[in-house]
Amino acid sequence: MAPRIGVFVCRCGINIGAYVDVPKVVEYAKTLPGVAYAEENMYTCSSDGLNKIKEAIKKHSLERVVVASCTPRTHEPLFQATCEEAGVNKYLFEMANIRDQCSWVHMKEPEKATEKAKDLVRMAVAKAALLEPGEEPEIDVNPSTLVIGGGVAGMRAALSLAEQGFTVTIVEKQKQLGGMLRTFDTLFPFNQKASEVLEPLVKQVTTNPRIRVLTESKVSSVYGFIGNFDIGVDAAGKEEKFNVGTIIVAVGAEALEPKGLYHYGEDPRIVTQAQLEEIVKVGRVDAKKIVMIQCAGARSEERPYCSRICCNEALKNALNVAAPSKEVYILYRDLQTYGIQYSKLEQETKRKGVRFLKYQAEKPPKITPETDGLNVSFYSPTVNEEMTLKADLLVLSTPLVPVTDAKELSQMLKVPLDSNGFFMEAHVKLRPIDFATDGIFVCGTAHSPKDIGESVAQALGVASRAGIPMAKKRVRTAAIMSQVDQTRCSGCGTCIDVCPYNALRKNEKGLAETIAAVCKGCGVCGATCPEKAITMHHFTDEQIQAQGLAALEED
Amino acid sequence: MKVAFFPGCTAQADQIGYEASVRAIMPKLGVELAEMEGAACCGYPPYSSVSEAAWFYSSARDMAIAEGMGLPLFTLCNGCHLSFTETKHALAKDSVLKAKINEKLTREGLHYEGKAELLHVFELLHDKLGKEKIAAAVIKPLTGFRFGAHPGCHSIRPSSLGRPDDSENPHKLDDLINWTGAQAVEYPGKVDCCGSSLASVSGKTVMEIAGDKLKTVKGLALDGLVTTCPFCFKVYDNRQRAIAAAVGDRTLEVPVFYYTQLLGLAMGIGQERLGLELNQSPVDPVLARIGGA
Amino acid sequence: MNAEVCDQCGKCPSACPVTARIEGFNPRQIIAKVSLGKEEELMKSGVIWTCTSCLKCRERCPEEISPYDVILELRREAISEGFEHPASYDEAEKAVTETGVVQQPQPVRTRSRDRKDRVALGLPPAQKPKDQAKYTQAIKELKEAAD
């Protein structure tokens, strides 16, 4: 006998209610096969709406639940949890998106929107009737973390996790810990010595009993899943293998070498901010007239992003070279002295007599090296005139760029990079330091250019995120997974080749089988299996066919 | 109340209609105007661009006279009032300059401490006398008239020095107009400059600047523009024909009044005693209507 | 003058009665040039004489810079260093220094084309220094001391 289905249609305030005739949809839902109950809510996701679902499940002994509202991306877990609380297995829940794919796109044609909403509900109900309960496998979580990158972010993440009681292995490319921090003499905005920050940190890390540091090392292989990653490391030539529960990407970034920009490399009087800092570090700067150019290679066609730290880096160096006997000019497009401390730094730099001149992106400064100096010519919106400065020293502020092996690592971890080659988080706003893949996290400049404090904040952040499953010791993974019918499988191995998660393997019989915990339920294997031996739970052929056929029905 | 009366160069030299109207209304409002013997220019117009010391000396000198009389210093001119205020602030900060100035003042038998209270027209009429006294003095309310108030730059800026009215949303002159029974109307550009101080550098620019405000007032079909600043009046009233020519609007006919003239009329004082015959703008239609009222 | 902290935001010229009308006068640019050490260029150019002293820039500058006061400073310097400047400043100065007032009282024209003076309006004599010599002397000394 067919299961009793309950349908809940959400108005989402006016997001749906203003365009879709919700009462009509509810009435229609009641006429669908198997639907034992249907109602509308102002906001089904409000605690009030959720209580209504629970009540209805009990009152009308519902066995399947369909919510027609917004997107599963944000709301499915919530409704599933609600069903579970009322004793309905979460996999017996189905969602119809009548907002993003209906009311929002058909605002100007309410009748059609209402018809489409009916269709979507009909499809969801058809699938719901065939849903089966799913059990979620539980996995033990190894309470140890792999931190890739031994810069300030990696070290701070490692220290926090160690303090929380977990063991950590840091894998660092270089001979020494410290990353980019080693390249700085002083740090903005307070101009304190970089070593004052770096040395105590390295000491804490190297002396912490829970932290193991592998320098001159590189991650060579990653297999497994949250709680249970098998890691291969090429540690200074010899292969290391170990298992961790979570992984943190803290590989940092690199400074762009501005080859071909503003005659860089053709004239010793043209340097980068990093090189200027070297000069300041070893001694004094002889140049009387110093001109800095911001956005050298950034906010351009080639690199359409702002590198966030270059302006403040320039201000810091300008302050350090500024003197009554010198003229220091900063040629900028938009000064990125955001927030409180950098606003102060800007004021301080101006008071110190450093001169700020704007230039326009479309008319970058022209450099003509002459024996008596470098002619820097540009249109200055500051005085609204063409200007030429004769510089003894030209300093280019260049952006941070992704580390060279970022792509390789991203493929090994199966996590994405953004269009600029930095690691891409799960959600820009609300999951800024998670990856979509469970158990793997990102922090520091590997994610995007940022200052030390911001990197540390993210490092501590991932220490919390990674700490959660390890503190809980066990995690559940989704039951949306593939299953291989051993009687049908021919052992051809196609599924194993196409699986992007290494979630299938050959068993002793030479037949394919799914590693439940690893499977993400993407369905590629099911689609490619020549023998139709693979079932995708929660997206079975029957369920999808029923949905498709329902779509074609006329009401 | 009794005040030391300082008309200022412009009022006493060629804006004598203004001074006349003030002298006509004040006694009736219970304000006694004490003459300031030996008072001279506040020093702002020439010296602010030449020598700060000379400027502050001139202003301090006038304030010293009032101080000697033991009376608040009441001036008709926005420029003079700001000049006095700036000097007060500067000398309060710079005791050396103050001493140097006092040394010269003693030769003229004067001494400056900065004790004299400064009174702008707004402060005397609006803040000191207030609605009751003004309204009580009005016997011929100017009912039905709509005027635009022009406070003038130096009566409202810079607020950092404390000015008689709000820098961006001044209302005191509007209140004063409303208390005569007339209606003050908000208009865009109320806090704008009259341009007068450019007269000797670029007369054309003054015309353009002043022309804009007169056009706005005309556009709103107001009965006129009202001010208390002799410099502003000089531009809007005395030079209105020239402005009309310059901005190419021969029909630009906007009656311009000193507030003290309007108040005088509302108090039933005769036009001749209010110096109204000296207004160069077309005020006759308004006067006719009031006369008839 | 703290011209160097200027953000070049452009607020001062926005509502300036002169910038909109006289080519080349822009308080923001004046501040920029001062902070770049181009005072002499400004004093030569003559733009500093076209400010109406409406004080909007001083009132509204977010950084409390007051282009108006910077301009006054430049004017004083320009005059003391003998740069070209409008004759009216010398005339006004002469008048006040010698007579204590900018203008002498004079008969004023009425709408009906005749002339009235203070007496005709029943006004007392205009104010002026009791002892002009002392006033003039004081001004002279203060000016010299300043230079």
Add this chain to the structure above:
Amino acid sequence: MKPVLVIGGGIAGIQASLDLADRGTKVHLVERTPSIGGVMAQLDKTFPTMDCSICILAPKMIECYRHLNITIHTQSEVVGLEGVVGDFNVKILEHPRSVDSAKCTGCGLCSEKCPVKKPSDFQAGLGQRKAIYLAFPQAVPLLATIDREACLWFTKGICKTCEKVCPAKAVDYEQKENTVELNVSSVIAATGFEQYNPKDIGEYGYGRYKNVLTALEFERLVCASGPTGGLLNRPSDGKVSHNIAFIQCVGSRTQTTGYPYCSASCCMYATKEAVLIKEHEPSSHVTIFYMDLRTFGKGFQGFVDRAQSYWGVKYIRGRPGEIREDPSTKDLTILYENTEIGKVEKMEVDLVVLCTAAIPHRENRKLGGVLGVELDEFGFFADKNMLTAPVESSKPGIYVCGSCHGPRDIPESVAEASATAAKAAEDAARAEVKQ
């Protein structure tokens, strides 16, 4: 393991609470207002994904509400703190809702019938609420609350309509305030910010000119759940606005207001709001007046580039000097200089949006005193060390995240919230070892 106290129920406080609760730590979340959600709940959409803000926030709010490890104290404030890290005794004052939270179902019948109208805080004053009201439709907890200053019963001793109509008999005029005392191991401050009131910048006419709004007011105006249902009906006459200008750095980067710093998120939310207008009506004219385009965050520059090239949002470098209102039409004229070319110009618009400074919450000083932590010169919580201890206050065991220690955007606040959770977890672990 001892519980952790989280102060402030905005996105930062929510994230910190969830991180801790998920790892098994008990959390007490203290919120000043009747609902958690904070400013993010008031926003229409969030860039660059243009997710509906409340739609991505609501699930987290509900998660807090349902989480067995989280206790939410709304309309509450922390009034006392003693002790040291690992052993803080805190006093929480719960102000009366005048509604029995056990009985109220949030059906809203009471506010429907309530005769008293008040400007709605949630609608940034653009819309109205009743004396008894639900903070907003997705409020968590979804409970009515009585504004005793407005309620006729509390002010005049009449009415009691809500009590009569409440089907759950939840209205309780007698409810008293309640003090809760807790022993916690760590404290996380996430009290957020507020926005500078631009009325003091008189030349922009805010408060005098009806069609000059703040950015937060605009968020409500453009939001589908806002007072106009998302239609850009301007306040003066309800006319749909197609010509809108944004002014950046209003009150911020301004010595004279006392907020000389950059508020860090305005350039981007203005760009987002500009794009929203274009999404509503592509033929609209939208202009953003800025000083420096601060595109320093991940994806910012790309978002601005798209706003310019695809949506045709116009950016003019120049801080306007004055706004004028036409007395009859209430249309606005902006006086500005295009500093790129050094020319002053005028622009006529229907509506002006002021992007105002993010300033410390007015309660910060008080709370700072109670917690005994230092504030910076503006009244934000001071960082122990901006570089090495970015989420630590001046007092061990008390942590700060989000915009309560300086202007920040949502992702930074969320990351920092997790960071404070990590610090609290470290404290707890050390305490464990001790025992």
